[in-house]
Amino acid sequence: MESFSLILAIVVVTALAFDFTNGFHDTANAMATTISTGALKPKIAVVMSAALNLVGAFLSVEVANTISKGLVDETGIRPEVIFAALVGAILWNLLTWLVGLPSSSSHALMGGLIGATVASAGFGAVHGDVLVTKVLLPAVAAPVVAGVASMLATRFSYGVGGKAEGEATRKGYRAGQIASAGLVSLAHGTNDAQKTMGIITLALIAGGAIAPGSNPPTWVILSAGLAIALGTYIGGWRIIRTMGTGLTELEPRQGFAAQTSAATAILASSHLGFSLSTTHVVSGSVMGAGLGRKGGVVRWSTATRMAVAWVLTLPAAALVGAGAESVTDLGDWGTAVVAVFLVASSAAIWKISRREVVDHTNVVADTEEPAGVVTTAIAAVTPPPAGQITEDLKATIAAPAPAEPAAPAVPPAATV
Numbered sequence: 001m002e003s004f005s006l007i008l009a010i011v012v013v014t015a016l017a018f019d020f021t022n023g024f025h026d027t028a029n030a031m032a033t034t035i036s037t038g039a040l041k042p043k044i045a046v047v048m049s050a051a052l053n054l055v056g057a058f059l060s061v062e063v064a065n066t067i068s069k070g071l072v073d074e075t076g077i078r079p080e081v082i083f084a085a086l087v088g089a090i091l092w093n094l095l096t097w098l099v100g101l102p103s104s105s106s107h108a109l110m111g112g113l114i115g116a117t118v119a120s121a122g123f124g125a126v127h128g129d130v131l132v133t134k135v136l137l138p139a140v141a142a143p144v145v146a147g148v149a150s151m152l153a154t155r156f157s158y159g160v161g162g163k164a165e166g167e168a169t170r171k172g173y174r175a176g177q178i179a180s181a182g183l184v185s186l187a188h189g190t191n192d193a194q195k196t197m198g199i200i201t202l203a204l205i206a207g208g209a210i211a212p213g214s215n216p217p218t219w220v221i222l223s224a225g226l227a228i229a230l231g232t233y234i235g236g237w238r239i240i241r242t243m244g245t246g247l248t249e250l251e252p253r254q255g256f257a258a259q260t261s262a263a264t265a266i267l268a269s270s271h272l273g274f275s276l277s278t279t280h281v282v283s284g285s286v287m288g289a290g291l292g293r294k295g296g297v298v299r300w301s302t303a304t305r306m307a308v309a310w311v312l313t314l315p316a317a318a319l320v321g322a323g324a325e326s327v328t329d330l331g332d333w334g335t336a337v338v339a340v341f342l343v344a345s346s347a348a349i350w351k352i353s354r355r356e357v358v359d360h361t362n363v364v365a366d367t368e369e370p371a372g373v374v375t376t377a378i379a380a381v382t383p384p385p386a387g388q389i390t391e392d393l394k395a396t397i398a399a400p401a402p403a404e405p406a407a408p409a410v411p412p413a414a415t416v
Helices: 002-036 042-056 062-071 079-098 105-121 128-161 167-206 218-234 237-246 252-272 278-292 300-328 332-353 373-381 386-398
Strands: none
Touching: 002 042, 002 079, 002 105, 002 167, 002 218, 002 237, 002 252, 002 278, 002 332, 042 167, 042 218, 062 105, 062 128, 079 105, 079 167, 079 237, 079 300, 079 332, 105 128, 105 167, 105 278, 105 300, 128 252, 128 278, 167 218, 167 252, 167 278, 237 278, 252 278, 278 300, 300 332
């Protein structure tokens, strides 16, 4: 029983560590556009987001119940299985943070849990209908719906208030953007903090600490909220840079449209119990806002890298979770080996990240990509603007033509 109590404590601590990585990995979802447009200073933005994440953790438990009661069969799940699932999720979060890709912490957790469960109890222990209806379908639909809504909201904003320019208008949109960023932070706490609540609750059920079907205890809700708030305060600056300026350039009214659309989608999904990826929703909203402004550009190479990471998240985390479960199944020494591997890998990733530090002082640095072959070719054959042609023509006409050298004078003929 003592060994079992120890593994249960390890699972709870590891789950809170995942929640911490979820916080700094997803800070960009709420605050990247607010920081990139200058509506808030970077440090103020992360403090505000952290506080609202904590508040949001207490608003609902529907998503937590989806994980603890619906995704996998509670019977036969050991605490070691959940520990292995968390190892896969944490390592994927850290790897994608290192390269600055805003992947889904939610899907990393789902993938790790599915892989570890399959390795332990087989495919029959995973509820496929819940996986499809509450995880996979929302993963595909969420960024599309949020992107279209954000694009329409941006076009409406420019269509109605296109002529309203000036400092007062910009201040108004900045205020609206701050309010909508706060709403996204609140929604993020409501959706993402619950995932850790659900995984800890599942561990407690597996360990016999609480009855099957129980809601998360109050201490679980509080600890999960504090962990994600602390991670948010640390700030995932690498991903904030990608989301804020690496994907598209946004003006305050675009940021307001993107964040309002994202917050609406996240809060609605939390109410329905969908384990939605806030990263997918916010990324879709940012791209929609970029396309909604006339002349707006989305950097599709960055978007493609993000899409590849999204596709790989579930299977990659599942493979690591399954491998970790196979090792923990060997006994206590196997669990110790996995724990050492997790700590060593996390330390190595952090060490690599120190080679190029990204923090609040350089998070809005220029990230424009170099021009590709097609762009360079087009620029080479594109004529200069009409205004430039006119100026060059005027300069040519105004300049006096150089005088030709005079012909040598012919002396008059001599008179005889």
